[in-house]
Amino acid sequence: xxxxxxxxIIGNGVAGMEAALLIRAREPQWPITIISEESDHxxxxxxxxxxxxxxxxxxxxxxxxxDAYANANLTRIRARALGIDRSAQQVLLAGDHPPVPxxxxxxxxxxxxxxxxxxxxxxxxxxxxxxxxxxxWLEDEIxxxxxxxxAPRHDAHLRxxxxxxxxxxxxxxxxxxxxxxxxxxxxxxxxxxxxxxEIMVAAKRTPHFFIRDEWFWPIALDTRESRWIGERMEQxxxxxxxxxxxxxxxxxxxxxxxxxxxxxxxxxADLAVVAIGVMPNTDWMANSGVxxxxxxxxxxxxxxxTNDPNIFAAGDCAxxxxxxxTQRPEQLWYTSRDQGRVAARSMLGEKATYQRGLWxxxxxxxxxxxxxxxxVNLNITGERNWYFEEQGSVRSTIRIVxxxxxDQDNGNQSDHNQGQRVIGFNMLGRRWDHSxxxxxxxxxxxxxxxxxxxxxxxxxxxxxxxxxIPKSALQQEPIAATARKTNQPTIEPPTFF
Amino acid sequence: xxxxxxxxxxTTYREGWRKRGLSGILISLLLIGFYLFxxxxxxxxxxxxxRPLTDLAASLGLRNRWYLYGFxxxxxxxxxxFYYLKxxxxxxxxxxxxxxxxxxxxxxxxxxxxxxxxxxxxxxxxSYFWPLKYDYLYPHTLQDLPLYLAVYTIAGSLIAxxxxxxxxxxxxxxxxxxxCGGLANTFGDPWRHLSSKTTRSWRFExxxxxxxxxxxxxxxxxxxxDYLMDNKSSAFHAVVSGNRWDDWSIKYVYGLGVGxxxxxxAGTGLYPLLGPRVWCRNFCPMAAMLGLIQKxxxxxxxxxxxxCISCGNCSTYCEMGIDVRSYAQNNESFTRASxxxxxxxxxxxxxxxxxxxxxxxxxxEKGRQGLPIVHL
Ligand SMILES: Cc1cc2nc3c(=O)[nH]c(=O)nc-3n(C[C@H](O)[C@H](O)[C@H](O)COP(=O)(O)OP(=O)(O)OC[C@H]3O[C@@H](n4cnc5c(N)ncnc54)[C@H](O)[C@@H]3O)c2cc1C
Ligand code: SF4
Numbered sequence: 125x126x127x128x129x130x131x132x133i134i135g136n137g138v139a140g141m142e143a144a145l146l147i148r149a150r151e152p153q154w155p156i157t158i159i160s161e162e163s164d165h166x167x168x169x170x171x172x173x174x175x176x177x178x179x180x181x182x183x184x185x186x187x188x189x190x191d192a193y194a195n196a197n198l199t200r201i202r203a204r205a206l207g208i209d210r211s212a213q214q215v216l217l218a219g220d221h222p223p224v225p226x227x228x229x230x231x232x233x234x235x236x237x238x239x240x241x242x243x244x245x246x247x248x249x250x251x252x253x254x255x256x257x258x259x260x261w262l263e264d265e266i267x268x269x270x271x272x273x274x275a276p277r278h279d280a281h282l283r284x285x286x287x288x289x290x291x292x293x294x295x296x297x298x299x300x301x302x303x304x305x306x307x308x309x310x311x312x313x314x315x316x317x318x319x320x321x322e323i324m325v326a327a328k329r330t331p332h333f334f335i336r337d338e339w340f341w342p343i344a345l346d347t348r349e350s351r352w353i354g355e356r357m358e359q360x361x362x363x364x365x366x367x368x369x370x371x372x373x374x375x376x377x378x379x380x381x382x383x384x385x386x387x388x389x390x391x392x393a394d395l396a397v398v399a400i401g402v403m404p405n406t407d408w409m410a411n412s413g414v415x416x417x418x419x420x421x422x423x424x425x426x427x428x429x430t431n432d433p434n435i436f437a438a439g440d441c442a443x444x445x446x447x448x449x450t451q452r453p454e455q456l457w458y459t460s461r462d463q464g465r466v467a468a469r470s471m472l473g474e475k476a477t478y479q480r481g482l483w484x485x486x487x488x489x490x491x492x493x494x495x496x497x498x499x500v501n502l503n504i505t506g507e508r509n510w511y512f513e514e515q516g517s518v519r520s521t522i523r524i525v526x527x528x529x530x531d532q533d534n535g536n537q538s539d540h541n542q543g544q545r546v547i548g549f550n551m552l553g554r555r556w557d558h559s560x561x562x563x564x565x566x567x568x569x570x571x572x573x574x575x576x577x578x579x580x581x582x583x584x585x586x587x588x589x590x591x592x593i594p595k596s597a598l599q600q601e602p603i604a605a606t607a608r609k610t611n612q613p614t615i616e617p618p619t620f621f
Numbered sequence: 622x623x624x625x626x627x628x629x630x631x632t633t634y635r636e637g638w639r640k641r642g643l644s645g646i647l648i649s650l651l652l653i654g655f656y657l658f659x660x661x662x663x664x665x666x667x668x669x670x671x672r673p674l675t676d677l678a679a680s681l682g683l684r685n686r687w688y689l690y691g692f693x694x695x696x697x698x699x700x701x702x703f704y705y706l707k708x709x710x711x712x713x714x715x716x717x718x719x720x721x722x723x724x725x726x727x728x729x730x731x732x733x734x735x736x737x738x739x740x741x742x743x744x745x746x747x748s749y750f751w752p753l754k755y756d757y758l759y760p761h762t763l764q765d766l767p768l769y770l771a772v773y774t775i776a777g778s779l780i781a782x783x784x785x786x787x788x789x790x791x792x793x794x795x796x797x798x799x800x801c802g803g804l805a806n807t808f809g810d811p812w813r814h815l816s817s818k819t820t821r822s823w824r825f826e827x828x829x830x831x832x833x834x835x836x837x838x839x840x841x842x843x844x845x846x847d848y849l850m851d852n853k854s855s856a857f858h859a860v861v862s863g864n865r866w867d868d869w870s871i872k873y874v875y876g877l878g879v880g881x882x883x884x885x886x887a888g889t890g891l892y893p894l895l896g897p898r899v900w901c902r903n904f905c906p907m908a909a910m911l912g913l914i915q916k917x918x919x920x921x922x923x924x925x926x927x928x929c930i931s932c933g934n935c936s937t938y939c940e941m942g943i944d945v946r947s948y949a950q951n952n953e954s955f956t957r958a959s960x961x962x963x964x965x966x967x968x969x970x971x972x973x974x975x976x977x978x979x980x981x982x983x984x985x986e987k988g989r990q991g992l993p994i995v996h997l
Pocket of ligand 1: 159161162233319
């Protein structure tokens with residue numbers, strides 16, 4: 125056991141909590157303080173959509189029982205951090221809270237929504253869907269309030285917060301209009317956007333969905349895959365508007381949203397969820413002397429340490445070097461958790477490095493399940509795609525990305541490097557075990573081998589009719605990827621595996 | 622069309638009667654009142670000279686009020702199954718499971734026992750086994766059964782049920798065959814999210830369910846002993862079996878306490894307040910027994926590594942109050958004794974993390990291969 129160290133963690137999201145619990149498991153005596161502006165309890169941000177529609181209540185999305193803080197002897201402060209005084213080693217808080225001294229500080233302050241750049245973006249009836257306060261705002265606007273009476277104390281921090289904070293609860297159009305939204309809209313075709321759409325559909329509305337791109341979610345889906353999602357949205361009454369650039373959010377005299385004007389016309393709307401991305405939530409610490417990336421994130425080394433050796437960062441707010449040479453945050457639940465663990469180990473004085481493995485993710489788009497693994501939709505030079513669409517009682521698509529194997533062959537004895545070598549999977553409709561798909565990519569399996577063994581990676585529930593790919597489809601050659609965004613640049617193949 | 626995940630978002634907590642509020646309490650009181658009346662109509666009749674259930678049964682051509690109960694039970698299951706399938710019927714596992722469960726109850730739990738006596742046969746419930754149907758191993762019951770049914774009961778209770786549970790988990794019974802489970806998963810399904818997930822409720826369940834199991838075994842053994850002793854000790858006979866059926870004997874107390882109060886009045890009556898599996902989870906001796914075998918057997922819930930987003934859908938909708946999320950977020954495939962294998966956690970999971978399966982014990986675990994590699 126090392127000398128006692130006062131640990132302060134800003135943020136009780138997954139990164140911060142994971143770190144706190146790991147440090148506590150190793151060091152029963154170290155004082156650990158968690159500062160959080162957003163909520164009293166650690167909750168799953170990924171699950172907000174189900175709370176909004178009523179599938180779960182607020183407490184259901186808390187991954188730990190409420191006595192977890194007491195049991196682990198963690199001190200909690202519900203307040204907004206306003207800065208870090210590095211010379212005195214303390215965190216400054218809003219309101220009448222005294223500064224909190226630290227020996228080691230972990231910043232796990234997550235993301236904030238990217239504000240709309242258009243005129244009217246601040247109107248009543250316009251909001252986001254990223255924070256607990258956003259969730260409460262949307263519950264009000266769509267349903268007139270939360271489904272469960274056990275909603276959290278959203279206002280605990282208000283007296284010391286300000287409208288600049290992403291955790292500031294917005295005024296609702298409900299208050300002045302007296303009724304919930306009848307014509308909602310969502311701006312931005314990504315994962316948060318489609319979640320907001322689903323909330324509206326579950327509330328029996330027929331929302332407008334404004335998407336700037338040529339099809340829904342081009343960074344992950346190709347045209348064929350996206351068409352299916354689009355069809356499903358339209359079946360649910362969603363009015364999908366592709367290639368619409370927003371020009372203005374139109375308001376009335378009360379500064380309340382009445383419509384949305386795009387480059388293709390004006391549409392009536394009394395509610396807009398702006399979901400055009402998230403950005404590191406670091407404005408509060410701009411003058412602390414902790415180095416910030418030009419786009420806001422906190423650059424960290426492999427041990428999650430910042431330029432100040434006593435300050436660490438983890439989760440959505442941290443910026444890491446990616447395989448393609450860029451410096452970006454990884455805004456995912458499981459990577460935030462793993463970064464939190466590595467930060468904790470570093471703070472405990474252990475040697476730990478965070479290494480991002482191959483990319484994988486899953487999601488649910490309306491009622492269609494999605495799994496991806498490896499290098500997909502990156503437009504890698506020489507990339508080919510093998511594609512199959514199942515149209516039986518189960519509907520699914522399988523897209524396998526390959527590169528020609530010859531020049532990559534590094535003397536592997538087996539024959540599975542012949543022909544096309546698999547580097548990525550994009551699967552809709554069925555369930556797959558991504559860990560097996562990733563293993564095949566790392567083992568440099570050939571397309572033929574992967575197709576022969578595909579059933580080993582199946583994770584379908586019992587009694588689901590098995591996938592049968594007809595011989596003719598199996599024998600198809602992968603074709604040069606055509607379903608690309610116009611002007612998408614190509615990149616060189618990854619060299620690290 | 623076959624899909625696996627939850628089909629569209631559920632508005633559970635926005636439906637007042639599913640929220641453990643005033644309407645939940647009212648529905649619960651109605652159910653409890655119904656069960657009390659059902660069990661104690663004779664007593665009511667003795668004092669007030671009315672027996673509406675018996676009269677209603679007679680007017681429907683049913684032999685007694687228990688057949689009326691059986692009829693209502695089937696009707697509630699069919700009705701509930703219809704709504705269950707509307708919510709979760711996009712998955713084939715759910716469709717087949719519920720259909721089998723309802724069919725078993727209607728055929729073996731109602732029609733067959735009703736029809737058999739018409740042809741001079743025995744009224745026999747082939748879908749129920751000891752120790753749930755505690756009197757089916759009482760010597761007098763066995764004595765009165767035709768030989769083939771006595772063999773069926775003994776072999777079913779003591780050999781087939783445990784063996785199937787070893788290979789497929791207790792779900793083969795609790796979620797595919799049993800009428801109590803069937804009612805819970807159909808009529809009771811709208812309240813499945815109300816089961817408590819706290820560690821305290823888990824502790825309570827472990828103590829209570831195994832206590833009832835012990836009582837079931839002990840009372841059956843005593844009644845068997847009493848039979849073997851052939852009334853040699855009348856004091857023992859009076860305590861164990863009683864001289865009249867409603868003497869306060871061990872046999873009567875077990876039947877009243879466990880058979881009537883816990884399984885009927887509390888088990889079903891508390892659906893709208895504590896979820897539909899109050900009986901199965903906390904009191905059913907059959908569930909306890911099969912659960913212990915399940916722990917040793919091949920059934921488990923497999924967790925896909927590092928894909929869980931801790932959303933809590935699985936835990937929320939677990940009718941047995943298992944905190945599935947706590948295993949899923951730790952990448953831990955698991956078998957819990959109480960799991961009845963209804964499949965709803967896997968169905969609800971928006972990331973396809975969970976899978977019910979039967980595997981050889983100690984099958985190699987794939988662990989965390991291929992994921993962000995943390996060098997610790
Ligand atoms: C709607 C939605 C759906 C998502 N779905 C998925 C998904 O399906 N899969 C997936 O992998 N990822 C998903 N994500 C992303 C995922 O939720 C995040 O990557 C993850 O929650 C980040 O965790 P974190 O601990 O870094 O930060 P956060 O969870 O954002 O926590 C930040 C914490 O910092 C505190 N804080 C911030 N600033 C201050 C301050 N100045 N003073 C005091 N406290 C402060 C806040 O109180 C908060 O508790 C989703 C995100 C959203 C918004
Ligand atoms: S296993 Fe699935 S349903 Fe359960 S918490 Fe994880 S992601 Fe949610």
